Amino acid sequence: MLRNFxxxxxxxxxxxxxxxSEGYGFGDTQNPYTPNEKVWxxxxxxxxxxxxxxxxxxxxxxxxxxxFARQYISNGLLExxxxxxxxxxxxxxxxFLDHRWGLKDxxxxxxxxxxxxxxxxxxxxRLVAFLWHQGETDASLNATYETHHNNLLTLVNTVRETFxxxxxxxxxxxxxAHWKNQNIAICEPVINAIKDVCKAVNGRFVLTDELLSxxxxxxxxxxxxxxxxxxxxxxxxxxxxxxxREIISSVK
Numbered sequence: 380m381l382r383n384f385x386x387x388x389x390x391x392x393x394x395x396x397x398x399x400s401e402g403y404g405f406g407d408t409q410n411p412y413t414p415n416e417k418v419w420x421x422x423x424x425x426x427x428x429x430x431x432x433x434x435x436x437x438x439x440x441x442x443x444x445x446x447f448a449r450q451y452i453s454n455g456l457l458e459x460x461x462x463x464x465x466x467x468x469x470x471x472x473x474x475f476l477d478h479r480w481g482l483k484d485x486x487x488x489x490x491x492x493x494x495x496x497x498x499x500x501x502x503x504x505r506l507v508a509f510l511w512h513q514g515e516t517d518a519s520l521n522a523t524y525e526t527h528h529n530n531l532l533t534l535v536n537t538v539r540e541t542f543x544x545x546x547x548x549x550x551x552x553x554x555x556a557h558w559k560n561q562n563i564a565i566c567e568p569v570i571n572a573i574k575d576v577c578k579a580v581n582g583r584f585v586l587t588d589e590l591l592s593x594x595x596x597x598x599x600x601x602x603x604x605x606x607x608x609x610x611x612x613x614x615x616x617x618x619x620x621x622x623x624r625e626i627i628s629s630v631k
């Protein structure tokens with residue numbers, strides 16, 4: 380039976396970008412995230428489901444929005460009677476240069492429609508954070524600093540302007556150091572652009588040097604050096620929340 384969410388009041392978190400935002404971190408089955416009625420996903424097919432991790436054999440696959448949401452609740456930011464709705468707009472292997480995140484491209488347009496849908500569920504719903512992790516694809520396509528800076532700044536400003544939230548906290552993060560350090564020449568222009576966009580919009584850029592890849596944790600017995608491990612994604616979500624707290628404290 381389909382559930383009607385018209386009576387639920389949601390704090391909406393946008394989670395967008397590519398695979399490290401979609402969530403490709405694997406780890407063992409210890410300390411699984413426990414789904415609860417306070418945290419929900421708006422999925423790419425516009426269904427709404429309880430937020431959860433995914434069991435993959437003897438491993439769990441996770442994403443950083445879960446630890447962000449957990450910190451949001453434990454720090455008392457979720458008001459009585461409200462819930463969290465995480466817009467799951469990220470898709471792995473996508474960027475601006477392959478025509479997925481530009482203003483006329485499919486993923487950007489779908490994200491905007493997902494935000495609109497979430498807000499229209501109830502007049503009391505509100506956007507509270509924009510969590511972005513993306514850039515590996517554009518780095519691999521040799522994006523210049525200027526091109527990536529302009530593309531990302533336009534994306535952030537368009538979301539804020541369209542939904543009348545000029546101070547919507549925007550947080551982005553660095554790449555997996557394991558991969559970045561082996562591809563530093565192509566990564567530096569994109570990373571520098573992301574950092575400067577964060578400064579321009581009073582956002583925050585999260586450092587990730589100590590966070591491990593799937594390959595480093597050997598959870599997958601693979602050479603996956605581009606994706607954060609499950610434990611690293613949990614820490615990444617906490618670091619995004621710490622950055623979020625800095626932003627909201629600075630605008631009070």
